[in-house]
Amino acid sequence: DHDSDDDSYEVLDLTEYARRHRWWNRLFGRNSGSIVEKYSVATQIVMGGVTGWCAGFLFQKVGKLAATAVGGGFLLLQIASHSGYVQVDWKRVEKDVNKAKKQLKKRANKAAPEINTLIEESTEFIKQNIVVSSGFVGGFLLGLAS
Secondary structure, rough: OHHHOOOOOOOOOHHHHHHHOHHHHHHHHHOOOOOOOOOOOOHHHHHHHHHHHHHHHHHHHHHHHHHHHHHHHHHHHHHHHOOOOOOOHHHHHHHHHHHHHHHHHHHHHHHHHHHHHHHHHHHHHHHOHHHHEEEEEHHHHHHHHH
């Protein structure tokens, strides 16, 4: 009885499933389609521009904050090191950095198929929605500049 149950399993190919069920279909529903079919060109440009400007503005603010935090931390570490409060074992730091680089290379090689699929889906989305995408890029650059 148990032997016949083992033969009844179905194999699911996750890569094919992911291709057929795109992320925007899960998020917006099956009939979401492309934005081109629903909105005028002007509306698409405005939508892309506004979202791009918001993303660029946030990217600029977060980038400045991160650069300030990293630079300030490094400056404080150097001051503490020169004052004698902290001693840095640079050989150990170099060894740990090299070890981390090796681990990142291993993980990057394993993640390559998923990244290629994401890039292909993103390229297809941009091609289908070129007006919104170009508005987003323009808005993003304006957001970085403001």
